[in-house]
Amino acid sequence: MQHTFTINTSQRMEIIDINRKVEEIVTNSGVKEGLCSIFVQHATAAIVINENYDPNICLDINDMLAKLIPQGKWRHDQVDGNADSHIKAAIIGPSETIPVKNSKLQLGRWQSIMLCEFDGPRSERTITVTIIKG
Amino acid sequence: MQHTFTINTSQRMEIIDINRKVEEIVTNSGVKEGLCSIFVQHATAAIVINENYDPNICLDINDMLAKLIPQGKWRHDQVDGNADSHIKAAIIGPSETIPVKNSKLQLGRWQSIMLCEFDGPRSERTITVTIIKG
Protein backbone atom coordinates (compact mmCIF):
# COMPACT_ATOMS: atom_id res chain seq x y z
CA MET A 1 0.00 0.00 0.00
CA GLN A 2 1.44 3.31 -1.11
CA HIS A 3 0.35 6.91 -0.64
CA THR A 4 1.95 10.15 -1.87
CA PHE A 5 1.28 13.60 -0.43
CA THR A 6 2.83 17.05 -0.72
CA ILE A 7 3.54 19.81 1.73
CA ASN A 8 4.69 23.38 1.27
CA THR A 9 7.58 24.94 3.18
CA SER A 10 8.17 28.55 4.19
CA GLN A 11 11.85 28.94 5.08
CA ARG A 12 15.23 28.07 3.52
CA MET A 13 16.01 25.62 6.35
CA GLU A 14 13.09 24.21 8.28
CA ILE A 15 12.17 20.94 10.01
CA ILE A 16 8.45 20.14 9.77
CA ASP A 17 6.60 17.46 11.74
CA ILE A 18 4.71 15.07 9.40
CA ASN A 19 3.98 12.43 12.03
CA ARG A 20 0.20 12.85 12.16
CA LYS A 21 -0.12 12.56 8.37
CA VAL A 22 2.01 9.38 8.26
CA GLU A 23 0.07 7.84 11.21
CA GLU A 24 -3.18 8.50 9.32
CA ILE A 25 -1.86 6.71 6.21
CA VAL A 26 -0.76 3.74 8.35
CA THR A 27 -4.21 3.52 9.99
CA ASN A 28 -5.99 3.74 6.62
CA SER A 29 -3.78 1.04 5.09
CA GLY A 30 -5.36 -1.64 7.26
CA VAL A 31 -1.89 -3.23 7.72
CA LYS A 32 -1.63 -4.57 11.28
CA GLU A 33 2.05 -5.59 11.39
CA GLY A 34 4.98 -4.79 9.12
CA LEU A 35 7.11 -1.86 8.01
CA CYS A 36 6.42 1.74 7.00
CA SER A 37 8.87 3.53 4.71
CA ILE A 38 8.83 7.33 4.28
CA PHE A 39 10.69 8.72 1.26
CA VAL A 40 11.08 12.35 0.10
CA GLN A 41 11.54 12.74 -3.66
CA HIS A 42 13.98 15.68 -3.63
CA ALA A 43 17.76 16.07 -3.55
CA THR A 44 17.68 19.13 -1.23
CA ALA A 45 15.30 17.77 1.41
CA ALA A 46 15.49 14.84 3.84
CA ILE A 47 13.56 12.79 6.40
CA VAL A 48 14.69 12.78 10.04
CA ILE A 49 13.29 11.13 13.17
CA ASN A 50 13.85 12.99 16.44
CA GLU A 51 12.18 14.95 19.23
CA ASN A 52 9.75 17.72 18.42
CA TYR A 53 8.33 18.35 21.92
CA ASP A 54 11.00 21.00 22.49
CA PRO A 55 11.14 22.67 19.05
CA ASN A 56 14.63 23.95 19.92
CA ILE A 57 16.01 20.52 19.04
CA CYS A 58 15.06 21.06 15.40
CA LEU A 59 16.72 24.48 15.48
CA ASP A 60 19.82 22.92 17.08
CA ILE A 61 20.02 20.28 14.31
CA ASN A 62 19.85 23.03 11.69
CA ASP A 63 22.39 25.21 13.55
CA MET A 64 24.81 22.31 13.58
CA LEU A 65 24.30 21.58 9.85
CA ALA A 66 24.65 25.28 8.98
CA LYS A 67 27.89 25.53 10.97
CA LEU A 68 29.49 22.39 9.49
CA ILE A 69 28.20 22.92 5.93
CA PRO A 70 28.15 26.69 5.29
CA GLN A 71 26.46 28.22 2.27
CA GLY A 72 28.25 29.57 -0.82
CA LYS A 73 31.69 27.95 -0.78
CA TRP A 74 31.24 24.79 -2.89
CA ARG A 75 31.78 23.90 -6.57
CA HIS A 76 28.06 23.48 -7.37
CA ASP A 77 27.44 27.05 -6.11
CA GLN A 78 28.81 28.28 -9.46
CA VAL A 79 25.79 26.65 -11.21
CA ASP A 80 23.14 27.00 -8.50
CA GLY A 81 23.32 28.57 -5.04
CA ASN A 82 22.30 25.45 -3.16
CA ALA A 83 25.34 23.15 -2.89
CA ASP A 84 25.05 23.22 0.91
CA SER A 85 21.40 22.06 0.62
CA HIS A 86 22.47 19.02 -1.42
CA ILE A 87 25.26 18.13 1.03
CA LYS A 88 22.93 18.44 4.04
CA ALA A 89 20.34 16.22 2.30
CA ALA A 90 23.03 13.60 1.54
CA ILE A 91 24.08 13.51 5.21
CA ILE A 92 20.56 13.17 6.68
CA GLY A 93 19.17 11.00 3.84
CA PRO A 94 15.82 10.86 2.02
CA SER A 95 14.16 8.01 3.91
CA GLU A 96 13.37 6.30 7.20
CA THR A 97 11.85 2.86 7.85
CA ILE A 98 9.70 2.28 10.95
CA PRO A 99 8.08 -0.87 12.38
CA VAL A 100 4.26 -1.09 12.43
CA LYS A 101 2.34 -3.06 15.08
CA ASN A 102 -1.39 -3.10 15.86
CA SER A 103 -1.80 -0.68 12.91
CA LYS A 104 0.41 1.90 14.63
CA LEU A 105 3.93 3.23 14.03
CA GLN A 106 6.21 1.78 16.72
CA LEU A 107 7.95 5.06 17.51
CA GLY A 108 9.42 5.86 20.90
CA ARG A 109 7.75 8.43 23.16
CA TRP A 110 10.06 11.26 22.02
CA GLN A 111 10.31 10.36 18.32
CA SER A 112 8.52 12.20 15.50
CA ILE A 113 8.91 11.84 11.74
CA MET A 114 9.94 15.16 10.22
CA LEU A 115 10.70 16.62 6.81
CA CYS A 116 13.95 18.61 6.58
CA GLU A 117 13.71 21.45 4.11
CA PHE A 118 17.21 22.59 3.12
CA ASP A 119 16.41 24.76 0.08
CA GLY A 120 13.05 26.39 0.69
CA PRO A 121 10.64 27.94 0.59
CA ARG A 122 8.99 25.52 -1.84
CA SER A 123 5.34 25.23 -2.77
CA GLU A 124 5.47 21.44 -3.17
CA ARG A 125 7.64 18.83 -1.51
CA THR A 126 6.54 15.29 -2.36
CA ILE A 127 6.67 12.44 0.18
CA THR A 128 5.77 8.79 -0.51
CA VAL A 129 4.70 6.45 2.29
CA THR A 130 4.86 2.70 1.59
CA ILE A 131 3.46 0.13 4.02
CA ILE A 132 4.51 -3.52 3.76
CA LYS A 133 2.77 -6.38 5.56
CA GLY A 134 5.18 -8.31 7.79
CA MET B 1 7.60 -11.22 12.09
CA GLN B 2 8.57 -8.73 14.78
CA HIS B 3 10.59 -8.97 17.97
CA THR B 4 11.45 -6.32 20.56
CA PHE B 5 14.30 -6.53 23.06
CA THR B 6 16.04 -4.17 25.47
CA ILE B 7 19.65 -3.64 26.45
CA ASN B 8 21.24 -1.54 29.16
CA THR B 9 24.12 0.84 28.57
CA SER B 10 26.90 1.94 30.91
CA GLN B 11 28.48 5.11 29.49
CA ARG B 12 27.28 8.47 28.16
CA MET B 13 28.59 7.66 24.66
CA GLU B 14 29.01 4.01 23.78
CA ILE B 15 28.68 1.80 20.69
CA ILE B 16 27.45 -1.72 21.54
CA ASP B 17 27.46 -4.71 19.18
CA ILE B 18 23.95 -6.26 18.90
CA ASN B 19 24.73 -8.44 15.90
CA ARG B 20 24.43 -11.83 17.62
CA LYS B 21 21.02 -10.95 19.08
CA VAL B 22 19.67 -9.77 15.68
CA GLU B 23 21.08 -12.88 13.92
CA GLU B 24 19.26 -15.07 16.46
CA ILE B 25 15.95 -13.28 15.79
CA VAL B 26 16.45 -13.72 12.03
CA THR B 27 17.15 -17.46 12.45
CA ASN B 28 14.11 -17.93 14.72
CA SER B 29 11.83 -16.07 12.29
CA GLY B 30 12.04 -18.90 9.76
CA VAL B 31 12.21 -16.30 6.95
CA LYS B 32 14.60 -17.54 4.25
CA GLU B 33 14.81 -14.50 1.98
CA GLY B 34 13.78 -10.88 2.47
CA LEU B 35 14.66 -7.83 4.56
CA CYS B 36 15.50 -7.26 8.22
CA SER B 37 14.86 -3.81 9.73
CA ILE B 38 16.42 -2.77 13.06
CA PHE B 39 14.86 0.28 14.78
CA VAL B 40 15.76 1.90 18.12
CA GLN B 41 12.86 3.67 19.83
CA HIS B 42 14.77 6.60 21.34
CA ALA B 43 15.68 10.13 20.21
CA THR B 44 19.16 10.05 21.80
CA ALA B 45 20.32 6.67 20.48
CA ALA B 46 20.93 5.32 16.96
CA ILE B 47 21.75 2.21 14.92
CA VAL B 48 25.01 2.05 12.98
CA ILE B 49 26.61 -0.66 10.84
CA ASN B 50 30.40 -0.77 10.80
CA GLU B 51 33.48 -2.71 11.87
CA ASN B 52 33.78 -3.98 15.42
CA TYR B 53 36.82 -6.26 15.00
CA ASP B 54 39.09 -3.37 15.98
CA PRO B 55 37.04 -1.68 18.74
CA ASN B 56 39.01 1.53 18.13
CA ILE B 57 36.77 2.22 15.13
CA CYS B 58 33.78 2.69 17.45
CA LEU B 59 35.85 5.03 19.64
CA ASP B 60 36.94 6.93 16.50
CA ILE B 61 33.31 7.37 15.39
CA ASN B 62 32.43 8.77 18.82
CA ASP B 63 35.53 11.01 18.90
CA MET B 64 34.51 12.49 15.57
CA LEU B 65 30.90 13.06 16.71
CA ALA B 66 32.08 14.58 20.02
CA LYS B 67 34.43 16.93 18.17
CA LEU B 68 31.87 18.10 15.59
CA ILE B 69 28.91 18.24 18.00
CA PRO B 70 30.25 19.33 21.41
CA GLN B 71 28.17 19.15 24.56
CA GLY B 72 26.52 22.13 26.29
CA LYS B 73 26.33 24.86 23.65
CA TRP B 74 22.89 24.37 22.08
CA ARG B 75 19.39 25.83 22.68
CA HIS B 76 17.88 22.61 24.06
CA ASP B 77 20.63 22.51 26.72
CA GLN B 78 18.64 25.16 28.62
CA VAL B 79 15.83 22.57 29.12
CA ASP B 80 17.87 19.38 29.31
CA GLY B 81 21.61 18.79 29.09
CA ASN B 82 21.47 16.47 26.10
CA ALA B 83 21.05 18.58 22.96
CA ASP B 84 24.26 17.08 21.55
CA SER B 85 22.82 13.56 22.07
CA HIS B 86 19.75 14.45 19.99
CA ILE B 87 21.83 15.97 17.20
CA LYS B 88 24.16 12.94 17.07
CA ALA B 89 21.13 10.61 16.94
CA ALA B 90 19.62 12.66 14.08
CA ILE B 91 22.85 12.38 12.07
CA ILE B 92 23.34 8.60 12.51
CA GLY B 93 19.62 7.73 12.40
CA PRO B 94 17.44 5.24 14.31
CA SER B 95 17.33 2.39 11.80
CA GLU B 96 19.13 0.17 9.30
CA THR B 97 17.70 -2.29 6.75
CA ILE B 98 19.67 -5.40 5.78
CA PRO B 99 19.03 -8.14 3.18
CA VAL B 100 18.32 -11.69 4.43
CA LYS B 101 19.25 -14.80 2.42
CA ASN B 102 19.28 -18.46 3.47
CA SER B 103 17.91 -17.27 6.86
CA LYS B 104 21.05 -15.17 7.44
CA LEU B 105 21.80 -11.46 7.47
CA GLN B 106 23.72 -10.61 4.27
CA LEU B 107 26.35 -8.47 6.00
CA GLY B 108 29.87 -8.05 4.71
CA ARG B 109 32.79 -9.67 6.52
CA TRP B 110 33.63 -6.47 8.46
CA GLN B 111 30.09 -5.26 9.16
CA SER B 112 28.33 -5.51 12.54
CA ILE B 113 25.01 -4.01 13.66
CA MET B 114 25.57 -1.75 16.66
CA LEU B 115 23.55 0.42 19.01
CA CYS B 116 24.89 3.95 19.51
CA GLU B 117 24.18 5.26 23.00
CA PHE B 118 24.51 9.05 23.04
CA ASP B 119 22.89 9.86 26.40
CA GLY B 120 23.63 6.99 28.78
CA PRO B 121 23.95 5.22 30.99
CA ARG B 122 20.38 3.93 30.62
CA SER B 123 18.83 0.82 32.14
CA GLU B 124 16.62 0.13 29.13
CA ARG B 125 17.09 0.91 25.45
CA THR B 126 14.38 -0.68 23.29
CA ILE B 127 15.14 -2.11 19.83
CA THR B 128 12.57 -3.61 17.44
CA VAL B 129 13.60 -6.08 14.72
CA THR B 130 11.14 -6.65 11.86
CA ILE B 131 11.67 -9.35 9.24
CA ILE B 132 9.79 -9.22 5.94
CA LYS B 133 9.58 -12.12 3.49
CA GLY B 134 10.88 -11.11 0.05
Next chain:
Amino acid sequence: MQHTFTINTSQRMEIIDINRKVEEIVTNSGVKEGLCSIFVQHATAAIVINENYDPNICLDINDMLAKLIPQGKWRHDQVDGNADSHIKAAIIGPSETIPVKNSKLQLGRWQSIMLCEFDGPRSERTITVTIIKG
Protein backbone atom coordinates in the same frame (compact mmCIF):
# COMPACT_ATOMS: atom_id res chain seq x y z
CA MET C 1 13.49 -11.07 -5.08
CA GLN C 2 17.18 -10.44 -4.49
CA HIS C 3 20.10 -9.69 -6.80
CA THR C 4 23.78 -9.10 -6.00
CA PHE C 5 26.28 -7.39 -8.30
CA THR C 6 29.79 -5.99 -8.00
CA ILE C 7 31.50 -2.90 -9.33
CA ASN C 8 35.12 -1.82 -9.32
CA THR C 9 36.30 1.60 -8.19
CA SER C 10 39.32 3.63 -9.31
CA GLN C 11 39.97 6.31 -6.68
CA ARG C 12 40.32 6.50 -2.88
CA MET C 13 37.17 8.64 -2.58
CA GLU C 14 34.66 8.40 -5.40
CA ILE C 15 30.88 8.57 -5.82
CA ILE C 16 29.61 6.30 -8.62
CA ASP C 17 26.11 6.32 -10.11
CA ILE C 18 24.49 2.84 -9.96
CA ASN C 19 20.98 3.99 -10.81
CA ARG C 20 20.68 2.31 -14.21
CA LYS C 21 21.79 -1.06 -12.81
CA VAL C 22 19.28 -0.89 -9.91
CA GLU C 23 16.46 0.20 -12.27
CA GLU C 24 17.21 -2.83 -14.47
CA ILE C 25 16.98 -5.18 -11.45
CA VAL C 26 13.65 -3.61 -10.44
CA THR C 27 12.25 -4.03 -13.98
CA ASN C 28 13.42 -7.66 -14.17
CA SER C 29 11.91 -8.49 -10.75
CA GLY C 30 8.38 -8.16 -12.12
CA VAL C 31 7.34 -6.43 -8.85
CA LYS C 32 4.82 -3.67 -9.66
CA GLU C 33 4.47 -1.99 -6.26
CA GLY C 34 6.55 -2.19 -3.09
CA LEU C 35 10.00 -1.32 -1.79
CA CYS C 36 13.54 -1.60 -3.15
CA SER C 37 16.44 -1.82 -0.70
CA ILE C 38 20.05 -1.25 -1.82
CA PHE C 39 22.77 -2.46 0.58
CA VAL C 40 26.57 -2.33 0.20
CA GLN C 41 28.43 -5.10 2.03
CA HIS C 42 31.51 -3.12 3.11
CA ALA C 43 32.47 -1.04 6.16
CA THR C 44 34.38 1.58 4.12
CA ALA C 45 31.74 2.24 1.44
CA ALA C 46 28.19 3.61 1.57
CA ILE C 47 25.03 4.25 -0.46
CA VAL C 48 23.84 7.81 -1.02
CA ILE C 49 20.94 9.30 -2.97
CA ASN C 50 21.48 12.74 -4.45
CA GLU C 51 21.94 14.71 -7.67
CA ASN C 52 24.34 13.52 -10.32
CA TYR C 53 23.37 15.85 -13.18
CA ASP C 54 26.03 18.31 -12.04
CA PRO C 55 28.88 15.96 -11.02
CA ASN C 56 30.30 18.76 -8.84
CA ILE C 57 27.72 17.86 -6.18
CA CYS C 58 29.44 14.49 -5.65
CA LEU C 59 32.81 16.25 -5.40
CA ASP C 60 31.29 18.75 -2.93
CA ILE C 61 29.96 15.90 -0.73
CA ASN C 62 33.43 14.33 -0.69
CA ASP C 63 35.14 17.70 -0.03
CA MET C 64 32.89 18.21 2.98
CA LEU C 65 33.54 14.70 4.33
CA ALA C 66 37.32 15.07 3.76
CA LYS C 67 37.32 18.40 5.60
CA LEU C 68 35.29 17.20 8.60
CA ILE C 69 36.89 13.75 8.81
CA PRO C 70 40.57 14.12 7.80
CA GLN C 71 42.81 11.15 7.12
CA GLY C 72 45.48 9.83 9.50
CA LYS C 73 44.59 11.20 12.92
CA TRP C 74 42.44 8.45 14.46
CA ARG C 75 43.10 5.43 16.74
CA HIS C 76 42.38 2.80 14.05
CA ASP C 77 45.06 4.42 11.84
CA GLN C 78 47.67 2.64 13.99
CA VAL C 79 46.32 -0.71 12.71
CA ASP C 80 45.20 0.28 9.23
CA GLY C 81 45.37 3.60 7.40
CA ASN C 82 41.63 3.88 6.78
CA ALA C 83 39.94 5.04 10.00
CA ASP C 84 38.54 8.06 8.15
CA SER C 85 36.97 5.71 5.55
CA HIS C 86 35.14 3.81 8.31
CA ILE C 87 33.88 7.01 9.94
CA LYS C 88 32.65 8.42 6.60
CA ALA C 89 30.86 5.11 5.88
CA ALA C 90 29.20 5.19 9.33
CA ILE C 91 27.91 8.72 8.72
CA ILE C 92 26.45 8.09 5.24
CA GLY C 93 25.31 4.51 5.96
CA PRO C 94 25.31 1.27 3.92
CA SER C 95 21.72 1.29 2.64
CA GLU C 96 18.79 3.19 1.17
CA THR C 97 15.16 2.11 0.74
CA ILE C 98 13.10 3.45 -2.17
CA PRO C 99 9.42 3.05 -3.11
CA VAL C 100 8.55 1.10 -6.30
CA LYS C 101 5.45 1.85 -8.39
CA ASN C 102 4.49 0.60 -11.86
CA SER C 103 7.73 -1.46 -11.76
CA LYS C 104 9.81 1.74 -11.46
CA LEU C 105 11.83 3.34 -8.67
CA GLN C 106 9.88 6.35 -7.38
CA LEU C 107 12.86 8.70 -7.31
CA GLY C 108 12.58 12.44 -7.73
CA ARG C 109 13.78 14.11 -10.92
CA TRP C 110 17.18 15.03 -9.41
CA GLN C 111 17.78 11.87 -7.38
CA SER C 112 20.24 9.11 -8.33
CA ILE C 113 21.37 6.09 -6.32
CA MET C 114 25.13 6.17 -5.90
CA LEU C 115 27.89 4.10 -4.33
CA CYS C 116 30.33 6.05 -2.14
CA GLU C 117 33.82 4.57 -2.23
CA PHE C 118 35.81 5.81 0.78
CA ASP C 119 38.79 3.43 0.65
CA GLY C 120 39.49 2.63 -2.98
CA PRO C 121 40.53 1.73 -5.51
CA ARG C 122 38.95 -1.72 -5.07
CA SER C 123 38.44 -4.39 -7.70
CA GLU C 124 35.15 -5.60 -6.18
CA ARG C 125 32.51 -3.77 -4.17
CA THR C 126 29.42 -5.93 -3.59
CA ILE C 127 25.90 -4.46 -3.60
CA THR C 128 22.69 -6.40 -2.87
CA VAL C 129 19.31 -5.19 -4.18
CA THR C 130 16.18 -6.63 -2.53
CA ILE C 131 12.70 -5.96 -3.87
CA ILE C 132 9.64 -6.56 -1.66
CA LYS C 133 6.07 -6.66 -2.97
CA GLY C 134 3.84 -4.07 -1.21
